[in-house]
Amino acid sequence: MSDSQKMFVTSQPLPVPRTGVLTAFDPGTRVLEAGFQVAPPFKPLPVDIVFEKDVAVTLRDGVTIYVDVFRPVGEEKVPVIVAWSPYGKGQGTSVSVMGVFGLVGLPNDVVSGLEKFEAPDPAYWCAQGYAVCNPDVRGVVDSDGDSVLWDRQEGRDCHDLIEWLAEREWCTGKVGMSGTSYLAVAQWFTAAEQPPHLAAINPWEGVSDVYRDLVMRGGMPDTAFAGLLQHGSFFGKNAKEDILAEADRYPLMTGLWEDKIPDFASITVPAYVVASYSNTLHTAGTFRAWRRMASQDKWLRVHNTQEWPDYYDEANVEDLRRFFDRYLKEEDNGWESTPRVRYSLLDLAGGDQVGLAADAFPPSDVTPTKYYLEANSRALFPHAPAAAATAEYDVSANPNGVSFITRFQVDTVLVGYPKAHLFVEVRDADDMDLFVLVQKLDAHGTPLQAFTTTNQNARVHDLTDHGATILRYKGSDGRLRVSARHLDEALTTEDVPAHTFDQVEKLAAGEVVDVQIDLLPVGLSFKAGEQLRFVVSARNLLGTMMPGLSEYVGANSGRHVIHTGGEHASYLQLPVQGS
Numbered sequence: 001m002s003d004s005q006k007m008f009v010t011s012q013p014l015p016v017p018r019t020g021v022l023t024a025f026d027p028g029t030r031v032l033e034a035g036f037q038v039a040p041p042f043k044p045l046p047v048d049i050v051f052e053k054d055v056a057v058t059l060r061d062g063v064t065i066y067v068d069v070f071r072p073v074g075e076e077k078v079p080v081i082v083a084w085s086p087y088g089k090g091q092g093t094s095v096s097v098m099g100v101f102g103l104v105g106l107p108n109d110v111v112s113g114l115e116k117f118e119a120p121d122p123a124y125w126c127a128q129g130y131a132v133c134n135p136d137v138r139g140v141v142d143s144d145g146d147s148v149l150w151d152r153q154e155g156r157d158c159h160d161l162i163e164w165l166a167e168r169e170w171c172t173g174k175v176g177m178s179g180t181s182y183l184a185v186a187q188w189f190t191a192a193e194q195p196p197h198l199a200a201i202n203p204w205e206g207v208s209d210v211y212r213d214l215v216m217r218g219g220m221p222d223t224a225f226a227g228l229l230q231h232g233s234f235f236g237k238n239a240k241e242d243i244l245a246e247a248d249r250y251p252l253m254t255g256l257w258e259d260k261i262p263d264f265a266s267i268t269v270p271a272y273v274v275a276s277y278s279n280t281l282h283t284a285g286t287f288r289a290w291r292r293m294a295s296q297d298k299w300l301r302v303h304n305t306q307e308w309p310d311y312y313d314e315a316n317v318e319d320l321r322r323f324f325d326r327y328l329k330e331e332d333n334g335w336e337s338t339p340r341v342r343y344s345l346l347d348l349a350g351g352d353q354v355g356l357a358a359d360a361f362p363p364s365d366v367t368p369t370k371y372y373l374e375a376n377s378r379a380l381f382p383h384a385p386a387a388a389a390t391a392e393y394d395v396s397a398n399p400n401g402v403s404f405i406t407r408f409q410v411d412t413v414l415v416g417y418p419k420a421h422l423f424v425e426v427r428d429a430d431d432m433d434l435f436v437l438v439q440k441l442d443a444h445g446t447p448l449q450a451f452t453t454t455n456q457n458a459r460v461h462d463l464t465d466h467g468a469t470i471l472r473y474k475g476s477d478g479r480l481r482v483s484a485r486h487l488d489e490a491l492t493t494e495d496v497p498a499h500t501f502d503q504v505e506k507l508a509a510g511e512v513v514d515v516q517i518d519l520l521p522v523g524l525s526f527k528a529g530e531q532l533r534f535v536v537s538a539r540n541l542l543g544t545m546m547p548g549l550s551e552y553v554g555a556n557s558g559r560h561v562i563h564t565g566g567e568h569a570s571y572l573q574l575p576v577q578g579s
Contacts, residue, residue: 006148009239010238015235019090022038022089031051037112037113038092041108043110049071050073055068066089068135069165070122078131079324081131082133083134086149092113133165137157140235149260152259155190163197175195176202183206188289191262199328201270204307205283214243215243216251216501219484220554223243223244225546230243230244264292268296274300274307277522278469291496300341300361304354323335323338340358340359341363348449349448363415367577368575368576370573372565373391375562380406385564393538403535407530408527411525418522419478419495422517425510429557429558432481432538434482435539440475440531442531443529445531451472467543468544470545477519478519485505485516488500495575496518497517538560
């Protein structure tokens, strides 16, 4: 059914800003000698590398894709790491990728320019005895077929590529995958297909449910980034999936969207997963996949910055090498003694803690703790107020939200999954788009925020004052269209509510309904006297995730009423450590 629901639009050739030095179709094998620079801003190669360019690979349905392979010179067989994404395999030296590095404050010479965007750098990995395969996936640049976006089809395609690579005369038969964002998402889908020669994966922040994370977060049609993906990538000769038209035609969960959720129960390969609290596109999906994947040998590291600087950080690359050495080279290097979870605690005032060890996420000493809303005082209390009260706002007024504050009397640490359980009513309308936010305030009530990158210049301030959330962390947010409140009983847990998104339940006049809203995972430390503010609003409190995107505006009218106390005891549940 899902294939019949897919919609396509004509693709376009790769635009000049997306082309790099190695983009042009030029099949053949050559040796890049140590010291070679693909272009002046980039790192010279530390070793001689065999470069096989535009190698044809035939997939199971007869479609031909083209791949670039970088491998060490010599007769010794090596394992290979695959970087699967629709971003052209020659884009590493493009104006667009160099611009992204500049945006986050990464110098271009941290990489060789041979890497795909968001992918492992062949210069490093070939020097460590690995090959790197950069494919142009189905429908992209010179590869045949029509491209799809984050789909089980990609898992099948990458399965075929992995098995083809394992048979090369230079390959040991061990294949891994690595990369951030799109390259992480592709790993969930590929691992679920269980290619026999896939030995380990390294998903470094990525969505794991296209409906819930990309096009309909909270049941709201917020498709700005989906549009950027569709219009700003998947360049090729044929057609590409029209995710925007699909979101418009199929606003409820259908087979189309179900095929864009990996089969987590089939992901059994060793996995080193990397996440952050601050990426409003990737955070929920990365933690979801970590929770639900079936792998027995899985590790999680939660960092405190932005994914691109984190991915290319020298110490982190070395850490990943130890993981791959264990599972792709079968070295007995003690990797298994690595804590299953290493998490960070954000201070938002320069005192972050990183690399904290735990056996699980949330750590076992975390207790889900209810903080009850009280409408009259606008405070949060440890016990439900006996008296009923309401806090309300006109969605067209300023302010069009209400907030509630608590001051911590002792040092307090939150690490895990917050959620809101609210009793709400709407007047002069039949639906509500609700946005919620947990903020840290200092002892004087000032909201605390932190940049996630080293670039903190005036332009980045401008970009992030309202929006560009991947560059500046302002707290843990959530959202829900109230007519989409129906819970998925199979997926909902005490910590994390999940919604079916397969039905619409409008509100009747005077009807009070209870809704559960998942917020992004947190790791926040509070000193005694510091405060937490919980905001409920009719508008997107953080703005867009990326610079330059159009902002989603809630489909709201009338008045929103938040009920507290009595039989409608709304609360915010927080993961309190050590309580």
